[in-house]
Amino acid sequence: METAALKAKAAQIRMDLLRMIHGAKTGHTGGSLSNADILTALYYRVMNIDPQNPKWEKRDRFIASKGHSVESLWCILADLGFFPKEELTTFSQFGTRLIGHPNNKVAGIEMNTGALGHGLAISVGMALASKRDASGYRVFCLMGDGEQAEGSVWEAAMAGAHYKLDNLVGIIDRNRLQISGSTEDVMGLDPLEDKWASFGWNVVSIDGNDMESLVEALDAVPSIANKPTLIMANTVKGKGVSFAENVPHWHHHVPSDEQLEMALSELTALMESHIQEGQVR
Amino acid sequence: MANKIPNRQVICDTLLDLAKGDRDIMVLASDSRGSAAMAPFADTYPEQFVEVGIAEQNIVGISAGLAHSGKKPFVTSPACFLSMRSIEQIKVDVAYSATNVKLIGISGGVSYGALGMSHHSVQDLAVMRAIPGLAVVLPADRHETKKMTEALVKHEGGAYIRIGRNPVEDVYDSDDYEFIIGKAVTMREGSDISIIAAGETVRVALDAEAELKEAGVSCRVINMHTIKPLDKEAIVKAARETGRIITVEEHSIHGGLGAAVAEVVVQEHPVPVKIVGIPDEPAIAGKTSEVFNHYGISADNIKKIALEMLGR
Ligand SMILES: Cc1ncc(C[n+]2csc(CCOP(=O)(O)OP(=O)(O)O)c2C)c(N)n1
Ligand SMILES: [Mg+2]
Numbered sequence: 220m221e222t223a224a225l226k227a228k229a230a231q232i233r234m235d236l237l238r239m240i241h242g243a244k245t246g247h248t249g250g251s252l253s254n255a256d257i258l259t260a261l262y263y264r265v266m267n268i269d270p271q272n273p274k275w276e277k278r279d280r281f282i283a284s285k286g287h288s289v290e291s292l293w294c295i296l297a298d299l300g301f302f303p304k305e306e307l308t309t310f311s312q313f314g315t316r317l318i319g320h321p322n323n324k325v326a327g328i329e330m331n332t333g334a335l336g337h338g339l340a341i342s343v344g345m346a347l348a349s350k351r352d353a354s355g356y357r358v359f360c361l362m363g364d365g366e367q368a369e370g371s372v373w374e375a376a377m378a379g380a381h382y383k384l385d386n387l388v389g390i391i392d393r394n395r396l397q398i399s400g401s402t403e404d405v406m407g408l409d410p411l412e413d414k415w416a417s418f419g420w421n422v423v424s425i426d427g428n429d430m431e432s433l434v435e436a437l438d439a440v441p442s443i444a445n446k447p448t449l450i451m452a453n454t455v456k457g458k459g460v461s462f463a464e465n466v467p468h469w470h471h472h473v474p475s476d477e478q479l480e481m482a483l484s485e486l487t488a489l490m491e492s493h494i495q496e497g498q499v500r
Numbered sequence: 501m502a503n504k505i506p507n508r509q510v511i512c513d514t515l516l517d518l519a520k521g522d523r524d525i526m527v528l529a530s531d532s533r534g535s536a537a538m539a540p541f542a543d544t545y546p547e548q549f550v551e552v553g554i555a556e557q558n559i560v561g562i563s564a565g566l567a568h569s570g571k572k573p574f575v576t577s578p579a580c581f582l583s584m585r586s587i588e589q590i591k592v593d594v595a596y597s598a599t600n601v602k603l604i605g606i607s608g609g610v611s612y613g614a615l616g617m618s619h620h621s622v623q624d625l626a627v628m629r630a631i632p633g634l635a636v637v638l639p640a641d642r643h644e645t646k647k648m649t650e651a652l653v654k655h656e657g658g659a660y661i662r663i664g665r666n667p668v669e670d671v672y673d674s675d676d677y678e679f680i681i682g683k684a685v686t687m688r689e690g691s692d693i694s695i696i697a698a699g700e701t702v703r704v705a706l707d708a709e710a711e712l713k714e715a716g717v718s719c720r721v722i723n724m725h726t727i728k729p730l731d732k733e734a735i736v737k738a739a740r741e742t743g744r745i746i747t748v749e750e751h752s753i754h755g756g757l758g759a760a761v762a763e764v765v766v767q768e769h770p771v772p773v774k775i776v777g778i779p780d781e782p783a784i785a786g787k788t789s790e791v792f793n794h795y796g797i798s799a800d801n802i803k804k805i806a807l808e809m810l811g812r
Contacts, residue, residue, distance in 0.1 A: 245614070286618070311614035313786035319615040333618030334581060335554055365531060368553030398531050399551065405531055406553025 220263045222430045223497035228298075229259040229430070230490035233459045234483055235294040235307070241479045243311040245319065249469040250288040253394040253428070253454040254361060260433040261359055262295050270300045273326040279356050280329055280345050284338020285363035285392060286320040287471075292328075293317055301327035336369025338362060339389060343378045346387035346447075357386045357440065365397025368406045373418070380419030385441040389420070389449045392427065394456035398470050412451055420449040427452025459486055503670050507645040507663040508537040508576075508606055514649040515574060519545050525653065526566060526573045528552060530559045535665070536576035536606045556581045560589035560601065567599035572653065579605025579662050580612070583624035594658040595633045602652050603660045609700065609750035610778070610792075611665035614785040621662065622778045626755025628660040629728045635659035635681055636727040638699035643672040644725060647679035655681060664700050664750075666788065671702050671723070684731040690720035693806050694738035694745045698724045698757050701748040704792065707799035708748075712806055719806065727757055732764050739769040744809045746774045746802060750792075753777040774805050 220228065233255050240246030262268070266279040283292055290310070297304045302325060309315040316325050320333030330341055342360035349356045366372060379387050391411070399405050408414075416422045421443040425432040433452070440448050456470070457463030460482040463472070474482060519525045519541070527541050528550045542549040550566075552559045556577055563573035575582065582605045583590075594601045605621060612619035628636045637652075637659060639645040645663065652659060659681075671687065679685075687702065688709050697705035702723045709719045720742055722734055738745055745765065747758035758775030765773050776797055784794050792798055 311785065313784070313790045315614065315785050318785045319613075320618055322616065331616070331618065333616055334585065365554050368531075368555040368558075370555065370557060397554065398535075399529070399533055405551055406555070 221497065222434055223493050223500060225259055225263055225434070226430045227490050227493035227497065228263055229256045230459065230486045230493060232259060232291060232294050232298065234486045235298070236290040237460070237474060237479060237482050239294060239307050239310050240290055241474050242308060244473050245311050246290050246473060247287040247471050248473065249396070249456040249463060250285060250363065250392065250394070251290040252458050252460060252463065253456045254288050254392045255291045255459070256428050256430055256433055257361065257390055257392065257452055258291050258295055260430065260437055262299060264434060265437040266359065267356070270327070273301060277354060277356050280342070280358045282330055282338040282342045282358065282360045283321050283332050284360050285335065285366055286332030289319060289321050292321060296325070296327040301325070335363065335366040336371040339372055339375035339379070342387055343375050343382070343384065346379070346384040347382055349386055350382070350384065357388065359388045359390065361390045361392060363397070364391055364393045364395065364402050364408060364411070365405065367391070367408050367411065376415065376418040376420065379447040383445040384447045385443065385445055387447040388440050389447065391449065391451055392454055393451050394454045396456045396465070396467050396470070398467070400467050415449040419446065421446040422449045422451060424451040424453065427454040428458050459489065461485060503642060503667050505642050506537065506665065506667045507639060507642055510642045510645040511604060511649050511663070512537045512541050514646050516541055516544060518650070518653050519548055522572070522653065523548065524570060524572045526550060526571050528559050528563055528573055528575050530554055530556055530577045532577050532606065535578065536604070538576050556585040557589050560586040560603070561593055563601045564589065564593035564597065564599045567601050572600060574602045574604055576604045576606055578619070579608035579621035579624055580619050583621050583627060583660070587627060590634070590658070590660070591631050595631045598633060598657060600656055601658050603658070605660060605662040607665040608662035609664055609788070610783050611788055613787050616785065617782040620783050622751045622783060623755070624660070624662060625727050625749070625751050625757065626759070629760060633658060634728065637661045637681060638725055638727065639663060640699060640702035640723050640725060641668055641671045643670065643675040644679060647675050648725070651679060651681050662699065664788070668700050669703050671706060682726045682729040682731060684734040685723040685725065686720065686734070687723050688719065688721040690718040691742055692718045692810060694720040694722060694742045695748060695802065696722045696724050696735070696738065696745060696757065696761055697748040698727060699750055701750055701797060704797055704799060704802065705748050708802035708806070711799050711803045715803070715807065717806060717810065724757060727760055730760050730764065732768065735761055735764045736768045739765050739771045744772045746776060746805055746809070748797060748802060749777045750797070751777050753779060772809055774809065776802060776805070
């Protein structure tokens with residue numbers, strides 16, 4: 220997909236996930252909105268995947284280490300046809316497969332996540348297997364910035380560099396918020412880029428809500444031989460919904476009927492402008 | 501349901517009260533002060549509050565160090581992560597080194613609902629009760645939570661406490677009763693059968709007792725709020741006097757309250773025991789009440805089991 224279409228798609232995914240969260244009356248709204256552009260770039264352009272053949276051996280792997288942002292993922296997988304879109308209405312309801320975290324009983328999900336700090340180690344294992352078997356697939360792992368406080372992240376960071384996994388891409392949704400407020404107040408992370416660089420990673424810092432930047436950075440990987448890549452995606456939590464942007468309690472706040480209406484009208488306008496942008500080109 | 505106050509809020513209120521006169525009381529959080537209802541404590545006593553970020557191993561290690569230096573740390577973190585991610589710190593830094601750390605597992609059992617198995621803590625009692633020297637306590641309602649928190653401040657040594665997320669119906673009329681860590685409370689006297697429960701399932705056991713009473717069954721209800729040290733005397737007495745026991749827990753049927761009771765019964769006074777809890781599978785997604793009903797953690801099912809055991 221071209222960038223204008225990707226932008227329109229991201230707006231659509233945001234609307235889908237807001238409707239789903241509103242319907243279920245539960246969900247992690249802020250983080251799903253902040254990483255919607257990253258996931259759209261990965262799933263509609265960058266990753267080699269086949270919704271008709273979800274277990275295709277050479278597929279690129281995606282691990283949602285920040286598993287709580289599963290809403291954006293469910294909406295994308297449904298949109299791509301991994302499972303019927305109607306199933307989205309069962310999100311978080313009694314007996315559902317579409318629970319509040321990734322569930323690998325559902326096609327398209329590799330691993331069950333939700334406990335933060337697991338995803339990167341799993342991704343190191345997958346990337347290592349890809350290397351040892353010369354399978355050629357890449358592994359993309361999306362982490363939260365609050366998640367960086369888990370020591371296991373850094374154990375995996377060390378291993379990724381040690382094994383020279385240039386087929387491994389860590390992405391940090393650097394929205395500078397976690398549940399209790401600013402990441403720098405809760406447990407300071409800066410200078411986060413320097414930390415990753417000192418662990419031996421190729422660090423690329425971008426605007427993680429800007430589709431051109433995302434496409435440029437993600438199209439380039441593996442970008443440096445023998446080094447894993449860390450994309451510091453500087454984002455806005457709640458992105459795309461004006462009144463949710465940068466507001467901590469939108470981490471798991473559920474939109475009211477009026478808020479949903481307002482958000483949908485903002486996003487519809489945005490989506491239409493991107494569709495036009497695509498036609499003008 | 502009348503009560504709107506969740507147990508987590510009661511712990512915060514009680515600690516706020518006690519911290520006034522005891523500057524060694526400390527509360528630690530792992531990006532969990534909101535879900536632990538501890539924001540008021542953090543705001544009132546910033547010098548007695550420590551935020552560690554999303555780092556459940558670190559929070560227990562730091563607490564052990566604080567305790568070794570004379571502080572009385574209360575760790576407040578989701579039960580699922582605290583009981584699993586931090587288990588080695590709990591075994592070695594708290595239990596083995598005998599530090600006075602209180603581990604409050606919040607949003608325990610299946611109270612995180614549709615967030616799935618990563619967020620359920622239904623193996624925590626099995627793990628915690630196997631660790632020497634650690635007390636394991638589950639309060640049944642807000643009154644018991646208050647009394648338990650007061651007892652914990654006086655208690656020397658490590659303890660793991662598990663509470664749920666949502667307000668629970670009262671099982672006591674007031675906090676005017678004796679609460680001792682390690683001593684069960686007989687909620688209803690009875691002679692035909694005993695139901696032993698802990699935490700939020702005490703309410704379910706009481707409802708079952710009411711139904712059984714109507715069916716002419718004299719049912720004892722024991723609130724085993726402390727899983728460790730276990731009140732063996734109360735269990736043996738129940739086995740001897742009522743001849744059959746049903747245990748009810750918001751936990752795997754393996755290794756929890758039922759297993760603890762059965763260990764005592766088979767060795768001290770063998771009688772039939774039925775264990776009601778979560779089966780050996782990732783618990784189904786849903787609200788606590790839906791999950792409980794699905795697995796027969798309900799008054800109806802307990803009544804049915806009791807009548808079967810009584811041959812009626
Ligand atoms: C091990 C673990 N500890 C705690 C949590 C609870 N939790 C879920 S989301 C979250 C905050 C995450 O913040 P961040 O990583 O910055 O993600 P984002 O801002 O993108 O939502 C926390 C503490 C968890 N899921 N796993
Ligand atoms: Mg964040």
